[in-house]
Amino acid sequence: MSFVPPKKHLGQHFLRDENIAAKIAGSLVHHTKYKTVLEIGPGMGVLTKYLLQRPEFETRVVEIDRDSVTYLQEHYPELAPRIIAADFLKLDLAEKFKEPFAIIGNFPYNISSQILFKALEVRNLVPEIVGMFQKEVAERIAEPPGSKTYGITSVLLQAFYDIQYLFTVSEHVFHPPPKVKSAVIRLTRNQTQKLDCDEDLFVRVVKAGFNQRRKTLRNGLKQFKIKAGFEQHRFFSERAERLSVADFVELTNMLESV
Numbered sequence: 476m477s478f479v480p481p482k483k484h485l486g487q488h489f490l491r492d493e494n495i496a497a498k499i500a501g502s503l504v505h506h507t508k509y510k511t512v513l514e515i516g517p518g519m520g521v522l523t524k525y526l527l528q529r530p531e532f533e534t535r536v537v538e539i540d541r542d543s544v545t546y547l548q549e550h551y552p553e554l555a556p557r558i559i560a561a562d563f564l565k566l567d568l569a570e571k572f573k574e575p576f577a578i579i580g581n582f583p584y585n586i587s588s589q590i591l592f593k594a595l596e597v598r599n600l601v602p603e604i605v606g607m608f609q610k611e612v613a614e615r616i617a618e619p620p621g622s623k624t625y626g627i628t629s630v631l632l633q634a635f636y637d638i639q640y641l642f643t644v645s646e647h648v649f650h651p652p653p654k655v656k657s658a659v660i661r662l663t664r665n666q667t668q669k670l671d672c673d674e675d676l677f678v679r680v681v682k683a684g685f686n687q688r689r690k691t692l693r694n695g696l697k698q699f700k701i702k703a704g705f706e707q708h709r710f711f712s713e714r715a716e717r718l719s720v721a722d723f724v725e726l727t728n729m730l731e732s733v
Contacts, residue, residue: 479519479542481651486583487540489518490607492648499605500525502641502661503577506532508602511572515563515580515590518543520551522581527554532577537563564589568597575600581607584653588612588628591662598635604662605641613640613658620719627685631678634670634720636662672727680727684715692718696730705729 481487490496499522503512510532517523517536526534537559538544548555559566564586578601582590587608594601608616611624616632617640618625632638644657670677680696687695693711701711710718710726718726 479540479546481518482540485540486585487516487518488581488584488649488651488653490521490581490648491650493521495644495648496521497525498642499579499581499607499659500529502605502659503529503532503579503603504661505603505663506577508664509575509577511535511574511576513537513572513576513578515578516540516543516583517547517580519546520554522579523547523551523554526579527551533557535559535576537561537566539563564593568593568600572597572600575602577601577603577605579605584609584612591616591628591632595632595635598664599668602664604636605659606662607644607657607659609653610643610656610658613660616662617660620717620722622716625716626688627682630681630685630718630720630723632662634677635665635667637665638662670724672724676730676732677723677727679732680730681715681723684718684723688715690714692726699730699732702729702731 481489512526512532512534514523514526514534514536517538523534523536535557536554538547539562544558544560547558578594594604615624615626616628617638618629639661641659641661644659646652646656683698684692684695691712691714695715708729710722
C-alpha cells in the first residue's frame, strides 16, 4: 500500500510537513521519566519516523484504521511488533503499560479532549503528553485563570499537569486541510498526587461553575449547600473563570452535596 486515503469519520488530517513533524517529536523533553512513548493515530507515520530516530525511548503506536496499520507494517517493519491495532479510548492503559510512558500524536480533533481525560485516569503512569489539537482547544487547555477561554478542561487538567502552549500550525500543512488552525501543547505531570478535597465533588463544582459561567458562583452553585461560616466568602461573588485550581479546591471544601 503506497497511500492511505484520509477517512472523515475518523477525523483524519494527515500532516505533510516534515519540519513540523520533527519539531513535534523533539518536543518530548522529559524522557528520563519514561522508557516508552505511545503515539496515537500515526496514520502514514510522518511523526513516527522521527520518533523512531530517538533511541532514548521505545516507540509504540495505537491505530484504529486498518489501512494505516497495513501501511505502517509495510513501510516500518521494525515497528510492526509494537503496533496496537485498536481504539485508544477502549484500551485498558493500566493493564497495557506497567511502567511510565509518554503520549504523543496529531490527535483526531473529534476525540482530542477524550484522549486527555483517558490519560488523566492513569496520570501517575503518564509523565508527559505532547499533542496537536485544534487551536482553540489547545488555548482552552493551556490558558490561565481570568481568560474567557479558561474553563472546565483547563481546571481539570491543570490540577495534575503543567501545560505549555508550544506553537501554532497552519491548516495548509495537512491533507485534507482542516477548516481551523492547529496548535501543539505539552503537558507535564506536576507534583500533585491527590487534591486536598473530595475529588468527585471538586469535578462537580468545577462543571457546575462553568456551566453557568456568566453568573457569579453564588448563583451558579445553588445545587450545593454552603457550609456555615463561608457564606460571605469572596469566591461566591466571582465568576468561575477567575478561580485557579487551588481556589476551586478551597471552594470545594466550603461546599457540601445536598
